[in-house]
Amino acid sequence: MTKLKNDTLIRALLRQPTPYTPVWIMRQAGRYLPEYNATRARAGSFLGLCKNPDYAVEVTLQPLARFALDAAIVFSDILTIPDAMGLGLAFAEGEGPRFERPLRDEHDIRRLRVPVPGEDLRYVLETVRQARKALDGKVPLIGFCGSPYTLACYMVEGRGSSDFPAVKAMLRDRPELLHHILDVNARATIAYLNAQIEAGAQVVMIFDTWGGMLGATRYGEFSLDYMRRVVAGLKREHEGERIPSILFTRGAGDSLEALAASGCSAVGIDWTVDLRSARERVGERVALQGNLDPAVLLSGPDAVRAGVAAVLEAFGRGAGHVFNLGHGISQHTPVESMQALVNTVHEASRAYH
Numbered sequence: 001m002t003k004l005k006n007d008t009l010i011r012a013l014l015r016q017p018t019p020y021t022p023v024w025i026m027r028q029a030g031r032y033l034p035e036y037n038a039t040r041a042r043a044g045s046f047l048g049l050c051k052n053p054d055y056a057v058e059v060t061l062q063p064l065a066r067f068a069l070d071a072a073i074v075f076s077d078i079l080t081i082p083d084a085m086g087l088g089l090a091f092a093e094g095e096g097p098r099f100e101r102p103l104r105d106e107h108d109i110r111r112l113r114v115p116v117p118g119e120d121l122r123y124v125l126e127t128v129r130q131a132r133k134a135l136d137g138k139v140p141l142i143g144f145c146g147s148p149y150t151l152a153c154y155m156v157e158g159r160g161s162s163d164f165p166a167v168k169a170m171l172r173d174r175p176e177l178l179h180h181i182l183d184v185n186a187r188a189t190i191a192y193l194n195a196q197i198e199a200g201a202q203v204v205m206i207f208d209t210w211g212g213m214l215g216a217t218r219y220g221e222f223s224l225d226y227m228r229r230v231v232a233g234l235k236r237e238h239e240g241e242r243i244p245s246i247l248f249t250r251g252a253g254d255s256l257e258a259l260a261a262s263g264c265s266a267v268g269i270d271w272t273v274d275l276r277s278a279r280e281r282v283g284e285r286v287a288l289q290g291n292l293d294p295a296v297l298l299s300g301p302d303a304v305r306a307g308v309a310a311v312l313e314a315f316g317r318g319a320g321h322v323f324n325l326g327h328g329i330s331q332h333t334p335v336e337s338m339q340a341l342v343n344t345v346h347e348a349s350r351a352y353h
């Protein structure tokens with residue numbers, strides 16, 4: 001494999017010195033880019049786009065053609081695993097994900113099987129291989145998956161929700177069934193991420209979008225314990241290179257110390273947390289990724305420059321920061337805001353290194 005020409009992201013994740021702060025953006029390939037919408041239209045649907053490696057590689061590379069980003073992230077979705085488990089994933093236009101067969105009864109839950117990545121998720125691995133080849137060492141490629149708990153939220157509820165009532169009912173009435181799903185999901189994500197690493201992913205990230213809804217007391221039992229298991233099961237090295245891992249839980253500011261002790265290389269910080277105090281609390285143990293409020297990008301380039309400066313100042317001097325938003329980029333983001341963000345991070349961060 002080609003050697004990396006820009007290894008700033010890898011170095012920052014391992015808390016090694018870099019000349020500037022590397023930057024990439026969660027959902028950097030998405031609907032705010034006109035070229036993404038054009039490819040998606042050609043693919044026919046979002047899932048059609050994910051499942052066709054030619055299209056998926058094309059959109060993976062689109063944001064890198066416009067912006068001087070320090071990483072690419074494989075274009076896919078966290079719900080590929082439950083889809084491969086046979087739950088019947090569909091994306092209704094403008095409504096987000098839906099499962100035809102949500103997990104509600106014990107019989108279905110006990111029958112749940114771990115997908116075989118090389119068969120059931122071959123299209124994702126093919127996208128990873130082709131994207132890595134197309135990048136030719138320009139920047140590292142990030143592979144990803146959802147956390148066992150966040151996947152379970154969609155699998156049980158059957159759709160996105162603001163409060164996931166079916167999940168909460170199972171948690172209260174049949175916690176052992178939820179634990180069974182979480183156990184299967186943990187084994188599935190370990191196999192899936194390791195397969196992505198073998199196919200060429202140079203960093204892996206676990207998205208725990210809904211762990212925060214558990215509250216600090218139950219977060220450990222239902223989300224963090226399973227992510228810890230996943231991290232422990234990951235390949236640490238591939239072809240002589242370290243493979244850093246990033247854990248991101250939205251809304252878990254209270255549990256930063258526990259997250260940092262999970263064995264991961266870096267913790268993603270949402271925009272509700274003060275990055276300065278996050279660094280004081282866990283910055284000696286892990287790198288930090290984040291955490292500009294995605295809404296700032298809707299206020300134009302001047303607001304973006306000020307917002308970037310504030311995040312860089314909050315982290316302060318030294319190694320171990322990866323610039324990102326505190327959650328995924330909005331589809332309503334003007335492209336000029338993204339341009340201003342990337343350029344400002346690269347220029348203004350040099351003073352901190």
Ligand code: CP3
Nearest residue numbers: 026027028029030046073074075076077078096207209328
């Ligand atoms: O970061 C990237 O550029 C890689 C691609 C990526 C997507 N989804 C593409 C996508 C990643 C990393 C994800 C992760 C994901 N998917 C998460 C966790 C991250 C987070 O946001 O907290 C979750 C919860 C999902 C599930 C999911 N997929 C939802 C809830 C939706 C609907 C969102 C919406 O705004 O309609 C999706 C669809 C999706 N995944 C889109 C993209 C670009 C938009 C689909 C489209 O083109 O219509």
